[in-house]
Amino acid sequence: STEVWNKTRAFAAVDVKLSGLDGAISPIFAAQAGMIIPQRGGYDLILSAYYYDGLSMHGLFLSTHDSYAGIGFQIGL
Numbered sequence: 001s002t003e004v005w006n007k008t009r010a011f012a013a014v015d016v017k018l019s020g021l022d023g024a025i026s027p028i029f030a031a032q033a034g035m036i037i038p039q040r041g042g043y044d045l046i047l048s049a050y051y052y053d054g055l056s057m058h059g060l061f062l063s064t065h066d067s068y069a070g071i072g073f074q075i076g077l
Contacts, residue, residue, distance in 0.1 A: 009036045011048075019055050021063060028054030036076070044076035 012033040018025050034048025049071045056064040 007038045010034070011036060021055060026055050026065075030054075042077075046074040046076055048072060048074070 010033075013031065015028075015030040017028050019028050020026075030050075030052045032048055032050045034046060037045045037047065039045050049069065051069045053067040054065070056066045
């Protein structure tokens with residue numbers, strides 16, 4: 001309905017940081033953008049795209065370089 005589209009919001013976020021491992025400094029870049037669509041019942045449907053490039057965020061694989069993009073959804077309460 002028109003009311004839902006009037007309350008729909010767009011968002012974007014970027015995170016850039018430097019991480020050190022074994023004396024080397026590497027950049028890490030993450031970005032997410034999408035739309036927050038309110039639903040009946042008081043929750044939000046969040047549709048978004050995500051991009052990550054940098055050292056793995058998982059401790060066991062910290063020395064591995066990851067680069068990926070994805071799309072998805074979230075339910076916000």
